[in-house]
Amino acid sequence: MDTLYTDSEDTLIAETDEPDTASRLEASAIRLFSERWYSSVSVAEICRGADLSNGIFYRYYDNKEAIVRRILEDTILRIEQALTAMTGETLRERIASMTRILVRFAREHRDLVTVFREGQYRFFEYERRLTELYRRTLGRVLGRNTSIADYLFAVGGIRFAAVRAALHNSAISEDALIDIILNGIFKGNNWAGDKVFNLTVTPSPINLNEGSRERLLRAGKRLFGEKGFHEVNIHEITDAAGLSVGAFYRHFIGKETFFEELIESAGREVRHFITANLSPGLNRLEREMQGIFLFGVFLSLDRWCYNIVREGEFVAPAKVREYYAAFEKGYRKVGDEAMDTSNIETDPLYRDTAIEFMLGISHYYGIELTFDDSPHNAKAIVETIGNYLSAGIGQGRQ
Known part of the structure; x- marks a missing residue:
């Protein structure tokens, strides 16, 4: 039996080097990481959750990243x-x-x-x-x-x-x-490539008369997007904005509420960008395809917004639920247009499932574009997705 001292006190803790020690550490880490953001969990907390000393952790893992x-x-x-x-x-x-x-x-x-x-x-x-x-x-x-x-x-x-x-x-x-x-979802709908992809994209307007509030939000968006919520403090935000800490607290209660506003702002900006650039005269399938394409364009212009939303799932989960709820609301506003009415009549959850499914396509498309450095032909990807939304991946096979 190995006898170890804890890092924080002089109390002796007796520990056996049992085969399940690593499993206990991993179970504790899974519980903590599933409840809180990675950066906010310490090795000491993982060890406490496993009822083990800090020292024994490093027999199995070099650091927190390793576990x-x-x-x-x-x-x-x-x-x-x-x-x-x-x-x-x-x-x-x-x-x-x-x-x-x-x-x-x-x-x-x-x-x-x-x-x-x-x-x-x-x-x-x-x-x-x-x-x-x-x-x-x-x-x-x-x-x-x-x-x-x-x-x-x-x-x-x-x-x-x-x-x-x-x-x-x-x-x-x-x-x-x-x-x-x-x-597929929009069975029998056809799409025209010139209508979907031949568009002039208008970027979001630039505010040339930024006040202190807007300067703080712009600086915070870049810092949180680059480094993450827990790695940024209020002093860094105010320094980047060229303002005092007092100016920050005149507009925001604290870092958490500031971050929540960034999530809310990201959702508004994405939705406004897509809505402002959607072409008139598109059928339902063409609108969905162009919306996916425009989402990719937006992320190429502003990748930080997606980092912030993803981190927000742990830092501000309620605000992220509102982010997705706003997109769901947009889908519900369109209603059942071009969907197969027989599916909706026979399955009361069909419409909700179709909405989740379409959100999922854009979600993982965004991950591919934002975090994967591999080259992607966005037009070809959206064309294929459009074909599947119209006729399914089976293309007549059962």
Whole structure:
């Protein structure tokens, strides 16, 4: 038995080097990381949660990043193991099996899913590996090599809907997901490339008469986007804005409320940019395609907004729920236009599921564009997604 001193006190703690010590540390880390943002959790807290001393942590992990990477690695392995159970003789059966496995995994492993959602862009190589796993799986489903557009449509929609159902109790229908992947949402709608892509984009207006409040928000957006919420203090924000700390508190109660305003502002800016640049005279499918394309254009002009929203899922979760709720409201305002009425009549959750699915396509498209340095042909991706929204990935196969 090893006897160790804690780092913070002179009390002796007796610990056995049992095989489950690493598992206890990882279980504690998963619980803490699923409740709070990575930067706010310390090694000491992980050890306290496992009822172990700080010193023993470093026998297993070099630092906090190492245990996070171990959890991300384990999550990918668990998903891969779950997907080995996929079955089906027909395309529909294989799509159904994949869909149900992914929805069930999110429901049964909320903590791992939550941790991975932060890790997917903090350590993007794990998101890339998971994407590759999903593309291989989708290749087994379709019996062919798959593109990033295939993945975004079929798996991106499932991932987002499954996570939202597991973490936020969003109402979704697995049967609706299966039908959407196989047959599309806007069945029979056609699109014209010149109408979707031949547009002149007007950037958001620049405020040439910024007051102190706007200067603080602009400086904070860049700093939080680059470094993260917990790595930035109010003095850095005011220094970057060329203002005093007193000026900050004249406008904001504290750093948390300041950050919440940035999330709210990001949502307004994205929605305004897309709405202002949407072409007139588009059908429902063309509007969806152009909206996805414009979302990508916006992120190319302002990548910090997406970093802030993603971090906000832990720092200000209620505000991020409002962010997505505003987009949902926009979809509901459009209503059932171009959707198959028979699906809506037979499945009361079809409309809600379709909304989650379309949000998921844009969400993972945004992740690809923002965090993956690989070159992407945005036009080709949106064209393929448009074809699938019209006729499904089955393209007549069942």
